[in-house]
Amino acid sequence: MFQDELAKKVRPFIDLIDDMRSIGIEKELPLPTIAVVGDQSSGKSSVLESLSGVALPRGTGIVTRCPLLLQLCNDRTVKWEAVISYGGQNIPFNEPSEVVRHVEQAQNALAGKGVGICEDLITLKITSSTVCDLSLIDLPGITRVAVKGQPDDIGVQINNLIMKFIKNKITIILAVVPCNVDIATTEALKMAQEVDPEGTRTMAILTKPDLIDPGEEKNVLEIVQNSVMDLKMGYFIVKCRGQKKIDENMSITDAIEEELEFFKTHEHFRSLLREEKATTKCLATKLSNALVKRIKKSLPQMSENIKEKLGKVKHLLSQIEGGPPKEPAEKRKYLIQVITEFNEQITQLSKGDTIIEENLFALMRKEFTEWMECLNNAKSHYHKVVQQVVDEYDQEHRGSELPGFSNYRVFQNVVQKLVAELKKPAMTTLQTIREMVQKEFDHLSKEIFKNYPYLQDVSKKNIQTIQEKQSIIVKERIVEQFEMEIQVYTQDEIFNKHILEGETADYSHPSLLSDLSDEDSSDEDETHVLEKGEKAEGSDHDTRSKYPGLLKAYYEIVVQRLADQVPMLIRYFILKQSAKIVCSEMLDLLHRDDTDNILQENSEIAQYRVKLQAQVDRLVQANGKLSSLRG
Numbered sequence: 001m002f003q004d005e006l007a008k009k010v011r012p013f014i015d016l017i018d019d020m021r022s023i024g025i026e027k028e029l030p031l032p033t034i035a036v037v038g039d040q041s042s043g044k045s046s047v048l049e050s051l052s053g054v055a056l057p058r059g060t061g062i063v064t065r066c067p068l069l070l071q072l073c074n075d076r077t078v079k080w081e082a083v084i085s086y087g088g089q090n091i092p093f094n095e096p097s098e099v100v101r102h103v104e105q106a107q108n109a110l111a112g113k114g115v116g117i118c119e120d121l122i123t124l125k126i127t128s129s130t131v132c133d134l135s136l137i138d139l140p141g142i143t144r145v146a147v148k149g150q151p152d153d154i155g156v157q158i159n160n161l162i163m164k165f166i167k168n169k170i171t172i173i174l175a176v177v178p179c180n181v182d183i184a185t186t187e188a189l190k191m192a193q194e195v196d197p198e199g200t201r202t203m204a205i206l207t208k209p210d211l212i213d214p215g216e217e218k219n220v221l222e223i224v225q226n227s228v229m230d231l232k233m234g235y236f237i238v239k240c241r242g243q244k245k246i247d248e249n250m251s252i253t254d255a256i257e258e259e260l261e262f263f264k265t266h267e268h269f270r271s272l273l274r275e276e277k278a279t280t281k282c283l284a285t286k287l288s289n290a291l292v293k294r295i296k297k298s299l300p301q302m303s304e305n306i307k308e309k310l311g312k313v314k315h316l317l318s319q320i321e322g323g324p325p326k327e328p329a330e331k332r333k334y335l336i337q338v339i340t341e342f343n344e345q346i347t348q349l350s351k352g353d354t355i356i357e358e359n360l361f362a363l364m365r366k367e368f369t370e371w372m373e374c375l376n377n378a379k380s381h382y383h384k385v386v387q388q389v390v391d392e393y394d395q396e397h398r399g400s401e402l403p404g405f406s407n408y409r410v411f412q413n414v415v416q417k418l419v420a421e422l423k424k425p426a427m428t429t430l431q432t433i434r435e436m437v438q439k440e441f442d443h444l445s446k447e448i449f450k451n452y453p454y455l456q457d458v459s460k461k462n463i464q465t466i467q468e469k470q471s472i473i474v475k476e477r478i479v480e481q482f483e484m485e486i487q488v489y490t491q492d493e494i495f496n497k498h499i500l501e502g503e504t505a506d507y508s509h510p511s512l513l514s515d516l517s518d519e520d521s522s523d524e525d526e527t528h529v530l531e532k533g534e535k536a537e538g539s540d541h542d543t544r545s546k547y548p549g550l551l552k553a554y555y556e557i558v559v560q561r562l563a564d565q566v567p568m569l570i571r572y573f574i575l576k577q578s579a580k581i582v583c584s585e586m587l588d589l590l591h592r593d594d595t596d597n598i599l600q601e602n603s604e605i606a607q608y609r610v611k612l613q614a615q616v617d618r619l620v621q622a623n624g625k626l627s628s629l630r631g
């Protein structure tokens with residue numbers, strides 16, 4: 001009867017946590033558990049065997065190679081049944097003697113045959129009339145040295161695995177320590193102390209009391225009385241089957257009886273029975289209560305965590321939206337929406353109204369300024385060459401004419417040659433801007449069509465082809481422009497204005513216009529800028545000294561023309577017009593009848609949505625369970 005009352009108080013809480021675990025909520029938030037830690041051969045398995053009433057795998061070396069969650073459920077109507085779950089499968093069985101085989105099989109499946117370890121959890125649920133309500137996790141024994149066949153860092157691996165479980169603030173640490181060693185310095189207690197320095201969630205189980213050297217009992221008692229190392233949850237002392245008894249096939253039930261007898265008759269430890277600090281049976285009840293207390297205590301926090309997590313996951317889910325509608329007409333509308341959105345954005349981008357990643361117009365302006373600088377830099381080179389040609393004219397080009405008479409064509413050639421040199425940087429500017437624009441367009445398509453690989457692909461290809469075509473057009477225009485520049489032309493009025501500007505800028509020069517003599521105006525079919533100058537009145541003997549100024553003035557005009565012309569071509573064809581063409585190409589998609597194909601979702605997104613939805617479901621379920629228990 002008393003047992004029933006206890007079960008009523010305990011079971012719902014332990015069930016809650018087990019249910020939560022089976023929902024998979026542990027992925028979202030840690031659950032209160034009891035983790036069993038101890039050095040190898042400290043007696044962990046023996047304690048768990050006594051608690052569960054079944055034999056567990058034993059042997060030398062690392063026997064526990066995966067965390068094993070032992071769920072014990074008391075049910076007076078059930079004789080004995082068990083379910084072992086791992087890697088997504090659940091295997092029920094009802095023969096206690098098969099536990100060892102099943103656990104070993106599970107470990108081999110998860111950690112591979114041999115001596116490796118693995119972090120995946122094996123769950124063994126045992127329901128029977130003789131166990132108490134409890135669940136705890138058995139962990140691999142602490143070890144320092146690797147044995148044959150083990151990876152060198154096995155100790156580190158095991159340490160990390162244990163730490164992963166015990167560093168969690170809501171885990172109860174059950175440190176198993178043999179009585180016949182220097183208790184305070186065992187690795188298990190050291191690790192526990194590391195994560196629980198206050199000793200508020202560590203309970204120590206002292207094993208092998210029958211192996212204590214006579215005379216050492218007092219020291220052990222002192223420890224149990226909490227006077228050596230203070231543990232708020234206290235010390236426990238249990239006696240399990242020694243190797244001899246196991247070899248003699250002593251049953252666990254018999255062993256428990258023998259244990260009670262041992263303490264009853266023990267000269268020093270007898271008192272511990274009264275204090276409820278000895279025997280496995282007493283330990284079971286204590287643990288059960290401690291776990292429930294822990295669970296109750298962590299419920300408000302868990303509830304809070306679940307709500308917070310739920311909010312976060314729901315938000316993430318809302319961010320990846322619901323995907324396209326299923327109904328065909330709706331789906332079409334949706335496609336129109338998506339494409340319209342893209343078209344609007346790309347149009348705005350081409351107008352400089354939206355900034356996608358970087359400000360495209362700012363980037364282009366920078367590039368165009370560089371073009372301008374390139375033109376300006378070319379000026380000094382140009383001036384130098386012109387001066388050289390003038391200087392060398394007498395030696396190299398002068399024919400029968402008298403000094404001071406010169407040939408316009410020579411200078412025309414110089415202008416043509418130097419201006420032609422600007423073609424290459426103009427093309428580079430085009431190429432750079434084209435890449436920039438294409439990158440921004442691509443970025444936009446990735447953004448807007450991120451869930452739709454087909455649309456992303458089509459738009460990307462469109463952008464590529466259109467950009468290619470448009471840049472061919474611009475290239476042709478630039479080539480044309482330079483062909484026109486070879487003509488060496490400007491309106492007289494503009495030229496004169498520049499000459500005057502050049503003069504005011506450079507007072508040391510005599511007036512160019514007035515000083516030039518009339519000579520060699522042989523070219524009839526073109527309007528020559530230089531002719532004008534040459535025809536101007538004046539009779540200075542050294543007309544050639546005026547040439548540099550005139551050519552400078554002309555170059556100024558060329559620079560102004562090109563400085564604007566090239567950027568205007570690029571902006572118009574590469575940005576504005578290509579945005580327009582991309583839009584119309586995208587609209588063509590609406591004439592097709594394979595909307596399903598076009599709106600095929602990115603499988604990753606679809607999977608992600610499913611995963612988030614599952615998380616939401618888990619959290620909602622957990623939240624429901626929590627409130628039903630608390631309410």
Ligand code: GDP
Nearest residue numbers: 040041042043044045046208239240241242243
């Ligand atoms: P584990 O490696 O921590 O799981 O330790 P085991 O439970 O396998 O125990 C190691 C050895 O100590 C086994 O041979 C057990 O039979 C033995 N052992 C465990 N508890 C006791 C005990 O209370 N008394 C005696 N004499 N031997 C024990």
Ligand code: MG
Nearest residue numbers: 044045063064
């Ligand atoms: Mg063991």
